[in-house]
Amino acid sequence: MATLSVCQQPIGGFSFEYCKRNAVLEFECNKLGHSIPAARKTGTTICGVVFKDGIVLGADTRATEGMIVADKNCSKIHYISPNIYCCGAGTAADTEMTTQIISSNLELHSLSTGRLPRVATANRMLKQMLFRYQGHIGAALVLGGVDCNGPHLYSIYPHGSTDKLPYVTMGSGSLAAMAVFEDRYEQNMEEEDAKRLVRDAIAAGIFNDLGSGSNIDLCVITKGKVDYLRPHDMANKKGVRRVHELEALPRP
Amino acid sequence: MNTRGLRSQLKDSVPVTGLGTQIGAYGVQDTLRSGFSSVKNELLPSHALELSEKNFQLNQDKMNFSTLRNIQGLHAPLKLQMEYRAARQIQRLPFLQSSHLALDTLKGNDESISFEDILNDPAQSEMMGEPHIMVEYKLGLM
Numbered sequence: 001m002a003t004l005s006v007c008q009q010p011i012g013g014f015s016f017e018y019c020k021r022n023a024v025l026e027f028e029c030n031k032l033g034h035s036i037p038a039a040r041k042t043g044t045t046i047c048g049v050v051f052k053d054g055i056v057l058g059a060d061t062r063a064t065e066g067m068i069v070a071d072k073n074c075s076k077i078h079y080i081s082p083n084i085y086c087c088g089a090g091t092a093a094d095t096e097m098t099t100q101i102i103s104s105n106l107e108l109h110s111l112s113t114g115r116l117p118r119v120a121t122a123n124r125m126l127k128q129m130l131f132r133y134q135g136h137i138g139a140a141l142v143l144g145g146v147d148c149n150g151p152h153l154y155s156i157y158p159h160g161s162t163d164k165l166p167y168v169t170m171g172s173g174s175l176a177a178m179a180v181f182e183d184r185y186e187q188n189m190e191e192e193d194a195k196r197l198v199r200d201a202i203a204a205g206i207f208n209d210l211g212s213g214s215n216i217d218l219c220v221i222t223k224g225k226v227d228y229l230r231p232h233d234m235a236n237k238k239g240v241r242r243v244h245e246l247e248a249l250p251r252p
Numbered sequence: 253m254n255t256r257g258l259r260s261q262l263k264d265s266v267p268v269t270g271l272g273t274q275i276g277a278y279g280v281q282d283t284l285r286s287g288f289s290s291v292k293n294e295l296l297p298s299h300a301l302e303l304s305e306k307n308f309q310l311n312q313d314k315m316n317f318s319t320l321r322n323i324q325g326l327h328a329p330l331k332l333q334m335e336y337r338a339a340r341q342i343q344r345l346p347f348l349q350s351s352h353l354a355l356d357t358l359k360g361n362d363e364s365i366s367f368e369d370i371l372n373d374p375a376q377s378e379m380m381g382e383p384h385i386m387v388e389y390k391l392g393l394m
Contacts, residue, residue: 008346008381008386008389009346009347009349009374009381010372010374010377010379011368011372011374012367012369012371012372012373013305013366013367013371013372014301014305014367014371014372015371015372016298016301016302016305017298019298019299019302020293020298023298097370101365101366101367105364105366108363108364108365109363112363129366132304132308133301134300134301136300136301
């Protein structure tokens, strides 16, 4: 602004004032051979599976900033409502703020209706917000929960498309985790089998993808009960070397 | 509410006239208040979302009103718009913060939180509005 006074009240929300200045700064920086600092991403493996009584969500715990591990034990399973949890991959700040905003909106909504919120409501709120910002908000989410209609699992992409499936994986390690799922998924599994399957899928992502690592977090959601197991399994203990590598492989 | 066809959205969306310049006296740009200008800044948006975000609320209202008109007849949007206009008229002077409580309740914004409430909170703005200039601008005397 040229002066310190304004003519109209400022409005809230995103401000695009400095976009041109930032583009010029980035160009100048690249001309000198440096690169601007990258946003912290969660190059991740997240997955979810529907079993007989509910949902199991799993995530690794590494956050990266370019080629450096920024956080060795970050929490990627976010609370949305007492019966709904959401794993987030992509830009860490985007997933954090998006899930917090949707959690607040769902709380207000459920206070207004007087009922427990449904997973489809959370899904629709998320997809409408992400589509409004045309993918510039880099949040890829796995949303799961149990409501009055049973267990539901959705995957939500940064541009706003969603899929409702019995098992989903997202993140840079999603192919490794999906390979485990495709091999061993069955309908109507028991809780222990489902937990073991998710743990093995995340371990596959941790050992085969550079962007995922550290521990495995699990979240088991059933009707009326949520088990947030953090950490469920420490696949990469500091100071423990290859001796235990065989123990970390999936059990047959 | 966002399930209508994208094509109708684009055709009827409220056009954005200028990108952030303020017309001062004699029809030229007000350099003292909004800085130097360039043709590129006025014509091109600085971000892909700038145009769609500028009029997002207006476009949403337009879509909702046209659907309401198709479903319930002309009276429904007319009555709602009359109520919105009445609620919008009772505010404080421009440089004071108004709560917009009646307008928010009518639009249903009291039950939702979005980026407009979190980012760039007008109450925390670093720039002060000088009272005389803001009132003159609102009355069109500037």
